[in-house]
Amino acid sequence: MTLETTRHLKHDTPDRDRRLDGMAQGVIGTDMDRPEGALKVSGQATYAAEAHPESMAHGYLVRAATIGRITGSNADAVRAMPGVLHVLEDERMIRNAAQGMAGESPVQKQGRSWYVGQPVACVVAESFEQARHAAQAMMVTIEPDGTHVFDAEAEGAEIETPEKKQVSQGDLDGAMASAAFSVDHDYRTPSMSSAAMEPHASIAQWEDGAVTLRGSYQLLRFNKNELADVLGVSPDKVRILSPYVGGGFGSKLGLAPEAVAAALAAKVLERPVQVVMHRRQVFETVTRRSETKQRIRLACDADGKLTGIGHENLVSQLPEETFSEPVAQGTHFQYAAPNRVVGHHIARIRRPAAGSVRAPGEAVGVTAFEIAVDELAKKAGIDPLEFRLRNVPTEDPETGKPFSSSTMEATLREGARRFGWTHTAPRQRREGEWWIGTGMAGAVRVNMMIEARARVVLTGAGVRVETDMTDIGTGSYAILTQVAAEMLGHAPAQVQTILGDTDLPPASGSGGSFGAASTSTAVYLACMELRERLAAKIGVKEGELTLKDGYAIHANRQTPLSEIMGEEEWRALGHLKPGRAGQDVRQATWGAIFAEVAVNDTTGETRVRRMDGTYACGRVLNLKTARSQCHGGMIWGIGLALTEALEHDPRDGHMVNRDLAEYHVPVNLDVPQLGVHFLEERDDWANPLQAKGIGELAICGSGAAVVNAIENACGVRVRTLPATLDQVMEGLIARG
Amino acid sequence: MQFQLDINGETHALDLDTRTTLLDALREHLGLTGSKKGCDHGQCGACTVMVNGRRINSCLTLACMHEGDEITTIEGLGTPDALSPLQRAFVEHDGYQCGYCTSGQICSATAMLAEIEAGWPSNVTGDLEARVEASIEEISERMSGNLCRCSCYPGIVDAIRQVTKEEAGA
Numbered sequence: 044m045t046l047e048t049t050r051h052l053k054h055d056t057p058d059r060d061r062r063l064d065g066m067a068q069g070v071i072g073t074d075m076d077r078p079e080g081a082l083k084v085s086g087q088a089t090y091a092a093e094a095h096p097e098s099m100a101h102g103y104l105v106r107a108a109t110i111g112r113i114t115g116s117n118a119d120a121v122r123a124m125p126g127v128l129h130v131l132e133d134e135r136m137i138r139n140a141a142q143g144m145a146g147e148s149p150v151q152k153q154g155r156s157w158y159v160g161q162p163v164a165c166v167v168a169e170s171f172e173q174a175r176h177a178a179q180a181m182m183v184t185i186e187p188d189g190t191h192v193f194d195a196e197a198e199g200a201e202i203e204t205p206e207k208k209q210v211s212q213g214d215l216d217g218a219m220a221s222a223a224f225s226v227d228h229d230y231r232t233p234s235m236s237s238a239a240m241e242p243h244a245s246i247a248q249w250e251d252g253a254v255t256l257r258g259s260y261q262l263l264r265f266n267k268n269e270l271a272d273v274l275g276v277s278p279d280k281v282r283i284l285s286p287y288v289g290g291g292f293g294s295k296l297g298l299a300p301e302a303v304a305a306a307l308a309a310k311v312l313e314r315p316v317q318v319v320m321h322r323r324q325v326f327e328t329v330t331r332r333s334e335t336k337q338r339i340r341l342a343c344d345a346d347g348k349l350t351g352i353g354h355e356n357l358v359s360q361l362p363e364e365t366f367s368e369p370v371a372q373g374t375h376f377q378y379a380a381p382n383r384v385v386g387h388h389i390a391r392i393r394r395p396a397a398g399s400v401r402a403p404g405e406a407v408g409v410t411a412f413e414i415a416v417d418e419l420a421k422k423a424g425i426d427p428l429e430f431r432l433r434n435v436p437t438e439d440p441e442t443g444k445p446f447s448s449s450t451m452e453a454t455l456r457e458g459a460r461r462f463g464w465t466h467t468a469p470r471q472r473r474e475g476e477w478w479i480g481t482g483m484a485g486a487v488r489v490n491m492m493i494e495a496r497a498r499v500v501l502t503g504a505g506v507r508v509e510t511d512m513t514d515i516g517t518g519s520y521a522i523l524t525q526v527a528a529e530m531l532g533h534a535p536a537q538v539q540t541i542l543g544d545t546d547l548p549p550a551s552g553s554g555g556s557f558g559a560a561s562t563s564t565a566v567y568l569a570c571m572e573l574r575e576r577l578a579a580k581i582g583v584k585e586g587e588l589t590l591k592d593g594y595a596i597h598a599n600r601q602t603p604l605s606e607i608m609g610e611e612e613w614r615a616l617g618h619l620k621p622g623r624a625g626q627d628v629r630q631a632t633w634g635a636i637f638a639e640v641a642v643n644d645t646t647g648e649t650r651v652r653r654m655d656g657t658y659a660c661g662r663v664l665n666l667k668t669a670r671s672q673c674h675g676g677m678i679w680g681i682g683l684a685l686t687e688a689l690e691h692d693p694r695d696g697h698m699v700n701r702d703l704a705e706y707h708v709p710v711n712l713d714v715p716q717l718g719v720h721f722l723e724e725r726d727d728w729a730n731p732l733q734a735k736g737i738g739e740l741a742i743c744g745s746g747a748a749v750v751n752a753i754e755n756a757c758g759v760r761v762r763t764l765p766a767t768l769d770q771v772m773e774g775l776i777a778r779g
Numbered sequence: 780m781q782f783q784l785d786i787n788g789e790t791h792a793l794d795l796d797t798r799t800t801l802l803d804a805l806r807e808h809l810g811l812t813g814s815k816k817g818c819d820h821g822q823c824g825a826c827t828v829m830v831n832g833r834r835i836n837s838c839l840t841l842a843c844m845h846e847g848d849e850i851t852t853i854e855g856l857g858t859p860d861a862l863s864p865l866q867r868a869f870v871e872h873d874g875y876q877c878g879y880c881t882s883g884q885i886c887s888a889t890a891m892l893a894e895i896e897a898g899w900p901s902n903v904t905g906d907l908e909a910r911v912e913a914s915i916e917e918i919s920e921r922m923s924g925n926l927c928r929c930s931c932y933p934g935i936v937d938a939i940r941q942v943t944k945e946e947a948g949a
Contacts, residue, residue: 076870076871076873077870077873079878080869080870080875081859081860081862081866081870082859082878083875083878083881084857084862084866084867084869084870084875084878084881084882084885085813085853085854085856085857085858085859085862085866086811086812086813086814086852086853086854086881086882087813087854087858087859088878089812090812090815090879092806092812092816093806093812095807095810170796170799171799171803171807172796172798172799172803173796176798237928238928239877239879239928240815240817240823240825240877240879240880240926240927240928240929241815241817241877241879242816242817242818287877287878288877289815289877289878289879290876290877290879290928290929291877292928319816321819322817322818322819322820322822322823515877516875516876516877516878516929517876518876667873668873668876670873671873671876671929671931671934672876674930674931674932674933674934675876675929675930675931677930678930678932679930702818702820702822703817703818703820703822703823703926704820704822708926708928709930709932710923710924710926710932711918711919711920711922711923711925711927711932711935711936712903712916712919712920712923713923714919714930714932714933716915716933716936717933
């Protein structure tokens with residue numbers, strides 16, 4: 044007998060039951076290995092371009108070399124080349140990847156090339172080599188359509204200042220004028236790339252008017268609607284499969300050009316088509332992190348108490364995109380001060396589209412802000428740790444809302460203790476030609492929940508979790524398995540978790556650090572439903588039922604679940620809807636990062652020698668995957684501080700260094716062994732699991748700890764990231 | 780062009796375009812998709828395989844050049860039910876997250892340990908006369924050709940060190 048019932052939760056109030064703490068299986072929060080680990084380390088996990096259907100053809104995207112109106116091409120000649128099956132020049136091709144959660148078609152081609160690198164055609168051939176060769180021979184004629192601006196700070200850039208994104212409280216100018224100490228500087232962060240290791244790839248196959256797309260995407264329920272909208276078909280005619288995703292970091296939030304090209308070409312040719320983006324195409328067509336210019340003004344009194352905060356930001360974006368880097372997202376509530384200004388300005392320029400990259404907003408906003416705080420602390424003659432402790436807010440300083448949990452002070456104190464923080468003046472430690480110094484920063488990231496559904500199936504043999512949730516390396520397979528195992532009293536090996544298929548209940552997807560908490564809550568709700576049904580069948584109250592190792596334990600009796608269930612299969616759907624709990628309080632995660640660096644006095648090179656992060660992010664569901672996520676964030680901070688920057692040609696905005704040799708992500712030797720510590724925390728406002736986001740918090744501020752340590756080491760203050768050798772050298776020479 | 784490749788102890792007869800890289804031969808024609816394409820330019824290391832025991836970027840070499848060579852891919856190092864010591868250590872130390880660079884990391888590490896064993900120095904080796912130790916710095920330097928954007932470098936180093944310690948103890 045199969046019966047599916049649903050348990051809904053609209054999360055309006057804190058959940059103080061903390062049911063997970065009362066369960067008996069003992070797997071939640073452990074450092075359990077990932078259940079899919081053996082497949083990944085043996086090369087058996089199948090990513091997007093790896094399940095090849097019969098008679099599959101290969102497509103290769105063609106890139107616009109200039110900006111303007113498309114007036115023609117040599118498609119006829121290309122069609123005659125060996126192996127070529129089709130030259131796709133469809134107007135439905137998309138300009139760039141969709142923004143996260145768009146749920147509708149991104150901007151389509153419209154007969155134009157909007158930026159250098161836009162895909163304007165796709166050549167399909169029998170083999171990959173033939174398709175690539177023919178695509179490289181294709182010439183698309185593009186007539187200039189006017190003059191454009193390529194730099195947000197250049198004269199003539201069209202600047203938008205959305206009214207809703209400006210904040211002004213009190214009198215910041217007055218606070219600056221009367222401050223005992225103040226700073227007022229411009230900070231700059233570069234254009235950046237997610238650079239996930241798996242290039243975007245799609246295999247599309249049509250059958251009876253419906254398309255199945257094997258792709259590499261983060262938010263399947265949105266991606267499905269995006270593809271349906273582009274193709275002009277109903278969403279029930281689209282199925283997307285992404286069981287394994289080779290990294291996302293925001294780059295796979297929205298449907299990208301290769302998926303559309305594959306689907307359109309497969310329809311025309313009536314056979315499956317695979318389109319894999321070349322690494323250079325990934326850089327250009329998938330959304331990047333905008334460069335930022337941040338004017339930060341800070342004022343404090345003689346005791347180091349902040350009296351004024353100003354954070355006015357300029358970011359860039361292509362015309363017609365809705366997203367803009369929310370630089371000041373953390374500034375709204377990280378520190379208290381009565382006089383506050385937040386400014387947000389968007390320059391519409393012709394660089395490739397910007398979008399969400401790991402921790403949009405705080406990654407660059409908190410980083411610049413925490414450098415400014417370091418500068419002010421120094422001016423005031425106060426230890427930067429002590430300075431921050433004096434400015435911990437007791438409530439959201441902008442809205443007056445309470446915090447769901449306030450752990451900033453605890454992370455600062457514990458982080459400092461673990462690192463062995465002591466404050467010294469700059470240029471005090473020297474080892475040979477290296478200056479040694481330490482720096483620190485606070486970390487903060489907003490916490491979000493997103494609507495999610497998951498199905499849990501219980502039989503006498505075990506448990507199955509089914510949802511279209513994705514695992515982009517974040518650990519979804521592990522934590523959803525653990526939640527179900529804990530709630531239903533099974534060993535994790537008895538739980539099978541199936542993800543990444545839009546035929547399964549729609550989850551939150553992976554993004555914004557909301558995936559683990561949101562979709563785990565849906566699994567939790569489904570498990571609660573099954574617990575109720577088990578309790579009713581046995582004749583006890585749900586709260587009195589203990590489930591462990593496949594047994595139901597009640598009134599000193601142990602009954603195997605296989606006996607209770609017999610041949611039955613019970614299905615339950617959990618459905619989470621975010622509610623007032625996300626609005627009535629300020630939910631955030633907090634952390635503190637400490638770093639020790641060595642700066643070479645001769646070359647200006649910086650080496651990170653030690654880095655330590657202490658984080659509070661609610662209940663940790665899996666210690667191993669949570670720690671790895673923090674490693675990732677901290678190392679991204681090293682990249683932001685020292686090596687990563689996309690360079691755009693000032694003449695046409697194109698990305699000059701669009702590959703992994705020229706865009707420098709940190710490599711193994713750039714990274715010291717890292718310390719990661721979690722504060723034990725339960726945030727009842729977050730969800731019934733008391734869990735919050737982790738993946739993005741660790742990048743917020745970690746770069747600032749490195750930059751502040753450079754100043755402490757050698758006395759050079761860098762305000763334009765990354766702190767490359769030439770910049771540090773210039774500072775060293777200026778100091779003499 | 781017709782030729783044969785010896786991969787993981789098996790001989791495969793192929794008839795491929797001369798432009799086909801070793802990586803594309805494995806992935807697109809032999810169903811061995813464990814080797815990954817991250818950049819197709821020899822920049823990321825995700826496609827690392829071993830040819831006659833030495834690690835190479837399989838995207839930078841043509842398949843038809845390797846007749847007679849002994850090629851080992853991730854599929855030849857272990858299976859989910861019978862993992863190699865390095866594969867097991869990667870799982871235990873979470874030396875991966877998304878898993879896309881992992882095959883390359885493990886093939887690279889397998890050959891890298893043999894290079895240390897053979898006494899090959901690296902850029903960070905202090906004394907060229909002394910025996911090379913598998914220190915954290917040596918491992919990090921020698922594994923820097925394999926990018927990991929999830930940034931699992933601490934776990935990767937820990938996993939490799941565990942295997943070197945196990946072997947030293949054995």
